[in-house]
Amino acid sequence: MTVAIRDAATVLVVRRDVGGASVLMGMRGAGAAFMPSKFVFPGGAVDPEDAQVALARPLGPTCRARLLQEDGLSPDAIAAAALRELAEETGLLIGRPGGAPCGWPGHAKAGLTPDAGPLIYLFRAITPPGRPRRFDAHFFVADAADIVGDPDDFGAACDELSHLHWVPLDQAGALDLPFITEVVLAELTALIRDLPHDQPLAAPDTVPFFDNRGPAPVFRQIA
Template structure:
């Protein structure tokens, strides 16, 4: 079974109520992870590589993506921003005149912005699953959203029950195993971080590599 490149975004809100993360539930009839709560994300489309970005990825994040990914880092970052817009209606972009093929950004006069994305995790779906992805997980702060972070009116119907889940309560949801692992990495990344400080890059990016006959866990430096 082919392994498709994919991108996922953890949007983190930090306020006086504590940190929370945006999640939604996949449909019961979905072929991949039905009825599970997940982050916005999906497969990279061929057109993602042609989308102009207002600002590039952080150089270290870009380098880590480029080390092993078969696609360009820009295509993966663009896919993350597109999936966020499609599945939640939330936009991350900068005002600009560069043409954007995505309806939400075009209507708002925004050019997708990769600068707020922090590369957090990579995982390849194990063999034997109905679909397999080489998934790249990014985290971004909710302050990067252009507009109301509680307005999901422009979301498609791929995810239901979109809401901000306090990190302290998120494990009460029905989560895929890899989602729990990524949440643990996020909790470690922001442990002790004041809410007014920007999100740091992790020292390394954990990678669950399931391409070979046996799973390998390593770090992308």
């Protein structure tokens, strides 16, 4: 049976200080159809309504251009999905005061318009054939400094991810991780390895892409 490939967006929120870096992760439920009991980053499928969300700022020009060159993807919809999934699964918000009203409960209550400006496009991967669900997943990085409010307050999170916590980057490999999560963590480590903790994140030179649409997997770089 052919399984449709859905666009998806995932956010790696990284916290950096003089003591090192940590990344926000949670565990999927044992009964989940996709990656049960695995530690993952907040994320999920793009909904049709995501294309209608007004953003305070779009993705940066480099990240936006890389999404536009790939299959006519909608950068705004994918960025909106990333911010929505982050808010739903962790309760954490990235947004700016004022702007167009937002129907998402957390942003609306806080008076924030979702802000894609801080998101950095890091990685893309399409789920291989033979899985019960397949996604064209776009992985973004955001700095914890761009979260509005307390980055340790997960009180507004839904129950899709349990054990939400900030994992030291050098200890994340000890968790029960999907293979692709291990690969993306390596890309995050490379991105921030020589970056001082008080310097802003910047787009990588290229975005790795595991393309599993065809009969054979293809690995390439999106420049």
